[in-house]
Amino acid sequence: MVAAMKSESNLEKVLARGLFAVTGELGPPRGADADAVREKAKHLKGRVDAVNVTDNQTAMVRLASWAASILLLQEGLEPNYQMVCRDRNRIAMQSDILGAAALGVKTMLCLSGDHQAFGDHPKSKKVFDLDSIQLIGMVRKMRDESKFLSGQDITKAPKMFIGAVENPFGRPYEFRVHRLAKKIAAGADFIQTQCIYNMERFREWIRQAVDMGLTEKAYILAGITPMKSLKMALYMKDNVPGLDVPDWVIKRLEGVDKKKQADEGIAIACEQIEECKQLKGVAGIHLMPIEWEHRVPEITERAKLLPRPIFQ
Amino acid sequence: MIIAEKKQLEEIKAMLQGYRKVLNVGCGGCTSVCLAGGLKEVEDLCTQLTISLEGDRVVFEAEGYTVERQCEPHFLAQLDEIVKPYDALLSLGCGAGTQLLAERYPDKPVFPALNTVFIGVNRDIGWYEERCKSCGDCVLGMTGGICPNALCAKGLLNGPCGGPKDDHCEVNAEVPCAWIRIYERLKAQGRLENILTICPAREWQDQVQGTLILQPYRDRYAKKDK
Numbered sequence: 001m002v003a004a005m006k007s008e009s010n011l012e013k014v015l016a017r018g019l020f021a022v023t024g025e026l027g028p029p030r031g032a033d034a035d036a037v038r039e040k041a042k043h044l045k046g047r048v049d050a051v052n053v054t055d056n057q058t059a060m061v062r063l064a065s066w067a068a069s070i071l072l073l074q075e076g077l078e079p080n081y082q083m084v085c086r087d088r089n090r091i092a093m094q095s096d097i098l099g100a101a102a103l104g105v106k107t108m109l110c111l112s113g114d115h116q117a118f119g120d121h122p123k124s125k126k127v128f129d130l131d132s133i134q135l136i137g138m139v140r141k142m143r144d145e146s147k148f149l150s151g152q153d154i155t156k157a158p159k160m161f162i163g164a165v166e167n168p169f170g171r172p173y174e175f176r177v178h179r180l181a182k183k184i185a186a187g188a189d190f191i192q193t194q195c196i197y198n199m200e201r202f203r204e205w206i207r208q209a210v211d212m213g214l215t216e217k218a219y220i221l222a223g224i225t226p227m228k229s230l231k232m233a234l235y236m237k238d239n240v241p242g243l244d245v246p247d248w249v250i251k252r253l254e255g256v257d258k259k260k261q262a263d264e265g266i267a268i269a270c271e272q273i274e275e276c277k278q279l280k281g282v283a284g285i286h287l288m289p290i291e292w293e294h295r296v297p298e299i300t301e302r303a304k305l306l307p308r309p310i311f312q
Numbered sequence: 313m314i315i316a317e318k319k320q321l322e323e324i325k326a327m328l329q330g331y332r333k334v335l336n337v338g339c340g341g342c343t344s345v346c347l348a349g350g351l352k353e354v355e356d357l358c359t360q361l362t363i364s365l366e367g368d369r370v371v372f373e374a375e376g377y378t379v380e381r382q383c384e385p386h387f388l389a390q391l392d393e394i395v396k397p398y399d400a401l402l403s404l405g406c407g408a409g410t411q412l413l414a415e416r417y418p419d420k421p422v423f424p425a426l427n428t429v430f431i432g433v434n435r436d437i438g439w440y441e442e443r444c445k446s447c448g449d450c451v452l453g454m455t456g457g458i459c460p461n462a463l464c465a466k467g468l469l470n471g472p473c474g475g476p477k478d479d480h481c482e483v484n485a486e487v488p489c490a491w492i493r494i495y496e497r498l499k500a501q502g503r504l505e506n507i508l509t510i511c512p513a514r515e516w517q518d519q520v521q522g523t524l525i526l527q528p529y530r531d532r533y534a535k536k537d538k
Contacts, residue, residue, distance in 0.1 A: 128466050131468040137513075179472075182508070194474060
């Protein structure tokens, strides 16, 4: 599929060799606390190929994603450095990308970002100088042409493996696969989806992506979030935009003792992961155990995802 | 048109503290139409201020005068004699008109009674909605007549984002997702190809104060070389 390495990133190496990839996620703390990052990183080391580092998620100020990414590198993990469009203009974005690359970051994820209204500084000035698709294009231009968005030369190109996010269940449904196509045309090398529970609809979406030839151009990782409890499942079903939680998930969690719900949630996730391994066009999974990072070792073990490949 | 709304009375009173004789200057243009700064609103504000400041036992006198449009210098000319006896002017024009007033009478403190909020349309009586950000680079042709800058909370040119809930914006559940609307309108017109291609990064036009001199008049204002 992919000829020469674009970035030498660990994630790229796993995917280029046709191995089923696993990525994880880490939300930095709301303080100047490097140890908090290291603590979360401990649960992920050796269990995932790269770790998403969120960028002021839900517009709440957190330790910068570039800084947490460097901390992860120091701990021997590969960061997937997230950058949103909400807070930075193209000058700051390009500058941060050069900085991150100079310090060893090789994988990044380009997103629009949650609107500032959700966060702790709702009246701050919104930026959105670029949207996520324009950001993807800009990073690709920096990497492959060694040029800034302005067209001027970069002295040393940042070699980034470029990621993007897509939501197979967002409206308008018929347009989602075309938006995926736009992101890939812009330069996305890999795509992580929002978390999936409705496997039937996911299968349909991935089939469309395969039919359009998109899975030949980019690697798609299915988002998996294990349900911790029935309460969580019900909350996510009713309150989270763009999420489709089918009734069978609720029924299975209802069918077990409260103490066993977490275990059942993990069991469901493992079944989904097993199916993803067999599904044509799915190159891996993106594991997002929300505030449950300490269960990653158990989940990756039960889902038979270990050991992770190591490259010299 | 330009939509403005009146500031809270307390804020206006705080601005006018120490001034005893104030002229409230109304505008017969946009702020009249959106019921914020026309003849009637000027009279109402004079009354409100007088009663409120009387209650505070402050010596105060407010009178009103409404011009055709505050953004037009020759309409302001009629105020030249009128403003003389006043300590301060309270403008019920938009931010632009208020500034022209302040420029014309630089020795008089000029205060804004209104907050200028957006360029928009009249949906119904007393209901105005933003439609335009005056970005200077109109893409309405591409989006089927729906502005992605004014109506998409993230100003996306390659939307929608992953956020819409029940076809409404994740930020404001009252507002339909602009990009779902754009998609549906273009689909109905058979013009979906507009949004299948990537829209490149904008060249934002609002870098410095905007000035527009129409081509036929450029010679008139050109700096003459000595």
